[in-house]
Amino acid sequence: MIDPAAPARRWPLIPTLLVAAAILTMIALGVWQLQRKGEKEALIALYERNRAMSATVAYPALPPVPDAMLYRKSSVTCLEPVRWDPRSGTDREGKSGIRMVADCRTGAEGPGVLVDVGIAEDFTPPAWKGGTVQGTIVPGPEQPSLIARLTGRAVPARAMLVADAPVAGLRASAVPNGADVPNNHLAYAVQWFLFAAAAAVIYMLALRRRRL
Incomplete structure (x- = not known):
């Protein structure tokens, strides 16, 4: 008590x-x-x-891509795919596969552009040597982490162009949307x-x- x-x-x-x-x-x-x-x-x-x-917009030369340009239609000329970055993904019918992302050279200098050229059945890169690609600008597959952003160490993330038409032998990749x-x-x-x-x-x- x-x-x-x-x-x-x-x-x-x-x-x-x-x-x-x-x-x-x-x-x-x-x-x-x-x-x-x-x-x-x-x-x-x-x-x-x-x-x-x-309406289409000119593909941005350098990252980061402004929000006003994301999910807009654009086109880019890939002079040469210098590296392939296969990732899991789905086609426009919802079928799973390997999304073939090409890191493309667009000139003598610069960071180049990332282009999703379609969905493959395995990790074997397509026999694609480059060209003009039309598609939709979306956020790239590698975005800075929250810690990197908060500490000021974040590197500007590159966007990616998802091709409207896949290259030969691939299926069209699903296009992300704002939702x-x-x-x-x-x-x-x-x-x-x-x-x-x-x-x-x-x-x-x-x-x-x-x-x-």
Whole structure:
């Protein structure tokens, strides 16, 4: 039992400050995720508008590719595929296979362009020596990680052109669209708010137990 005559115990200052700081940080992260949700929704809407446009744009010479150009129609001349980067993918019928991504030389200098020329049955590169390719500009297969972006070490990511017509012997690759961009920020925000509430409840219970 609690003795009424006993002096009231003060809240422990340092632990309380640490817990309060942690809770405020989690709430701030939840608010930030809600802001990111709105930004991502606007970005997806932009991508969908881009995809609906029929006019072609000039393929950007250097990365990064502006959002206003992603999912737009374009064309590029591949002088020579200097490297092949086979990756898993699907064709436009939903059948799985190996997506053949060519790292193409477009001139004497520059980073070149990535071109998805179609879906193969295995990892054997097609006998394609280059040429003009028409297709859709999409984000490239290698994007900087969140840690790299936060630390300022991210290298500008190259986009990729998904060919409208596959090269001989391959199937046409499925073309991504803006709706494929993940938008899980609401779930992340709810998680942070729940973490903050749980931390507050656990700390209050710990204090109550300490006073008994």
